[in-house]
Amino acid sequence: MSSAGEGRRGFGAWWAWLVVFLGILYFFVPLIAAAEFSLRACAPPNQPCSTPDFSAYANTFADSQFFSTLTFSFVVGLTTIAVSLLIIVPTAYWVRLRMPRLRPVVEFITLLPFVIPPVVLVFGLIRIYSRPPLLITATNLGSVGLLVAAYVVLSFPYMYRAVDAGLAAMDVRVLTEAAQSMGAGWRKILWSVIFPNLRTAALSGAFLTLAIVVGEFTIGNYMAPYGFGPYLSLLGRDKIFEPAAVSLISFGLTWLAMAVIALVGRGPRGTRVQVAGAR
Amino acid sequence: MSYLVLTDIQKRFGDFVAVENFNLSAERGEFVSFLGPSGCGKTTTLRMIAGFEQPTSGTIRIDGRDVTRVAPNRRNVGMVFQSYALFPNMTVADNIAFGLKVRKAPSDQVRKRVAELLELINLPDRGNRYPYQLSGGQQQRVALARALAFEPQVLLLDEPLSALDAKIRVALRNEIRQIQRQLGITTVYVTHDQEEALSLSDRVVVMSEGRMEQVGTPFEIYNFPATAFVASFVGTLNVLNGSIVDASRGEIAIDGQTITLTRKFEGRPGQPVRVALRPEMASLADRPEGCTRLVGQVADVTFLGSLVRIRIAVGAGPGASGGNGSEPGQVVMLDEFNEPGLQVPEVGQTVSVSFPMDGPLVLDTEAQVESVEELIAEA
Numbered sequence: 296m297s298s299a300g301e302g303r304r305g306f307g308a309w310w311a312w313l314v315v316f317l318g319i320l321y322f323f324v325p326l327i328a329a330a331e332f333s334l335r336a337c338a339p340p341n342q343p344c345s346t347p348d349f350s351a352y353a354n355t356f357a358d359s360q361f362f363s364t365l366t367f368s369f370v371v372g373l374t375t376i377a378v379s380l381l382i383i384v385p386t387a388y389w390v391r392l393r394m395p396r397l398r399p400v401v402e403f404i405t406l407l408p409f410v411i412p413p414v415v416l417v418f419g420l421i422r423i424y425s426r427p428p429l430l431i432t433a434t435n436l437g438s439v440g441l442l443v444a445a446y447v448v449l450s451f452p453y454m455y456r457a458v459d460a461g462l463a464a465m466d467v468r469v470l471t472e473a474a475q476s477m478g479a480g481w482r483k484i485l486w487s488v489i490f491p492n493l494r495t496a497a498l499s500g501a502f503l504t505l506a507i508v509v510g511e512f513t514i515g516n517y518m519a520p521y522g523f524g525p526y527l528s529l530l531g532r533d534k535i536f537e538p539a540a541v542s543l544i545s546f547g548l549t550w551l552a553m554a555v556i557a558l559v560g561r562g563p564r565g566t567r568v569q570v571a572g573a574r
Numbered sequence: 575m576s577y578l579v580l581t582d583i584q585k586r587f588g589d590f591v592a593v594e595n596f597n598l599s600a601e602r603g604e605f606v607s608f609l610g611p612s613g614c615g616k617t618t619t620l621r622m623i624a625g626f627e628q629p630t631s632g633t634i635r636i637d638g639r640d641v642t643r644v645a646p647n648r649r650n651v652g653m654v655f656q657s658y659a660l661f662p663n664m665t666v667a668d669n670i671a672f673g674l675k676v677r678k679a680p681s682d683q684v685r686k687r688v689a690e691l692l693e694l695i696n697l698p699d700r701g702n703r704y705p706y707q708l709s710g711g712q713q714q715r716v717a718l719a720r721a722l723a724f725e726p727q728v729l730l731l732d733e734p735l736s737a738l739d740a741k742i743r744v745a746l747r748n749e750i751r752q753i754q755r756q757l758g759i760t761t762v763y764v765t766h767d768q769e770e771a772l773s774l775s776d777r778v779v780v781m782s783e784g785r786m787e788q789v790g791t792p793f794e795i796y797n798f799p800a801t802a803f804v805a806s807f808v809g810t811l812n813v814l815n816g817s818i819v820d821a822s823r824g825e826i827a828i829d830g831q832t833i834t835l836t837r838k839f840e841g842r843p844g845q846p847v848r849v850a851l852r853p854e855m856a857s858l859a860d861r862p863e864g865c866t867r868l869v870g871q872v873a874d875v876t877f878l879g880s881l882v883r884i885r886i887a888v889g890a891g892p893g894a895s896g897g898n899g900s901e902p903g904q905v906v907m908l909d910e911f912n913e914p915g916l917q918v919p920e921v922g923q924t925v926s927v928s929f930p931m932d933g934p935l936v937l938d939t940e941a942q943v944e945s946v947e948e949l950i951a952e953a
Contacts, residue, residue: 466657472626473659473717475646477673477724487672491663 326546333539351536355544358537360526365509368523371439372508375446376501379454382447384497387458388489391467405455408448413513420445421517432518442518446508453503461496462489510545575638577602577760578623578728583632585618585784592618593784596632600777603758605751607771609795610781611807616764619781620730623762625649636727652721656733658713660705666716667692667701673724691719694753711742718750722757729754729761735770747774768808772796780804802937805850812851812906813937814888817844826936829888829904833866839936848937855933856908858884858925867928872919873905881909882918886927 334347336354355361390397408416424431424441431437467489474484490497512524531538576599583596593615600606608616621627623634625646633642641649652673660669667688674684692698695715697708705713714734721729731750735743751774754761765771771778772792780787780795780803787807788800799805806813816833819825821842824835826849833849841847870888886906906927910916919925 465662466659469655469657469659470661472624472646473653473655473661473720474672475626476624476649476651476653476730477720478647478650478676479672480647483676488661488663492661494663 326543329539330543333536333543336536351540355537355540361541364521364523364526367521368509371443371446371522372505374443375450375508376504378443379447379450379504380497380501383451383454383458384490384493385485387455387462388467388485391462392471402455405451408451413449416445416448417514417517438518442514445514445518446511449507449511449514450504453507454500457496457500457503458493461493465492576600577637578762579635580623581633583619583622583634584630585622585627586630591784596786598779598789600760600762602760605754605761605763605774605776607763607765607775607778608781609765609768609771609778609808611766614781615784616781617732620732620762620764623728624651624653624730650726651728651730652724652726653730654714654717654721654732654734656736658705658717660713660717660720662705665701666697666703666705666708669705669716670720670723672720677724687723691723695719710738711746714738714746715749718753722759727760729759731761731763733764733766750774780808782807799935802848805935805937810853810907812853814849814851814904814906815846816849817846819843824931828868831868831888833868834931835866835934835936836931837936850935850937851906851929851933853883853907853909856906856927856929858908858910858919858927860928864930865928866931867926868906869924869926870906872921872923872925874921875918880912882912882916883907883909884919886925888927
């Protein structure tokens, strides 16, 4: 009985290690392959180099479009995050506090971007806002504003879920009432109590939004073709080794962003905060 | 004129009546507790005073000002919550300073007041800590300081000690009372713990099913309950079913035994009544003068430290008049102080339980409430 149990445990441990190993292969083999390929930019093409050739990376960094498109997409991404937070946090907060029955409706609305393809969304927006009386795309600023609005819609599923999970982790009603009893109005409550305690959740949503916006192609290509997504697409069409280098750089930036979230979201003095309730 | 006045307060949630006919006048500096079981409307009433719920009808006045429709952040009412509700992103000092900063108090005044309150709650060196770095009792003291910081007109406490363990609860309730007396702030305290309500309050409002059952001092509530609910909810109580033998002579039959009471009650012979008796009034000691007694058999004995609780099945003993000694009797519970010389009876032993003739209350008779009011007046 005992030896049979130990045998089963041993098999389970072996199986677990196999799954971990396969997972590592699944995640890292493409990265290693892409890295290896990005270092082959020596003549003759497609032959292994005697020493790694970093010219694909040098070319990428030397390309002014890389920085301009990346900067543009980051600015659009950060603006999207700000607008999205300004819309989602008060909405999710109010629904949790005063209209819990509306939660399924709001959840359904925020899921619509999963149902409606981005190409449908972008054509709809262009048709409506490219003719009077709502001729917004006539100016560059108008187009970028519309792009941000489209990305805000695209970010809804991620941002709403992250913020809602953050609100679920704190006793919203009691914290609100505590602040109210001390004389605070709604703006003060949102700014001083709710937003600071949603920091980690908001950062998670913000990161997902940034990741989506920076690499987004369909909407960006039609509304502002000078973003990072369209640039990546063009690069893939015109160059051989640079797309692999750029994808690795993007991967590095992603990890950097995750590290920032992990650091900033640790709470005061590196300890997780207790949001409310007895200890 | 009273400081906090609730007049004809009613609160409905759809068809459900949470609070009805609630009238209360509390004086400046008075400590009033709302006591009752879960769902009796005590927290709803407190939330109406705070402004978090709107009464369906009735008015709430604080120091003569009608605040019934005033927003909670404009009432100048401090509140302490069961779950502390400290802001986790702020230090202890920032939590205490919150109400003052909302009121745009000068920073030196804020610092001074925070230091005063930290001293008051005996946490002078914890200002820079975060709530999660404090124990539950310390967090609740901070919550109390935070609610007092902006000098509210009324302090509301919603079961503030429920989440704490027994020892801290007793220590903290004494601190709360001491601070309240020191500041002289009108306080409303919600609890389902009778010991808390009786030990803290100037007056207790006992509530049941949205109604006020009785308002009185702890002494009145405990010794002269106005209704059967108050009698059974406050303190431990033996309730024995009986019937009136002769109301004019105070005679009631319980399981075939007749007891004589001096408290007034009315009713016809044979009318069913319930007799309520506190365990501490009953004794196994022979007390012939001014006492009446029941005979029964010891059902069990429980050691409770300073007390020994004895349960006696009355009506089945040989001394029971009219009883045949075989049918199980009703149970009377009594407490004896534990002392080295205490003779603890054995289970099954026949004993007599004596109690003062003016001790028990007769419930379910028409004249009962009147007699209680008379007794309170006499007391």
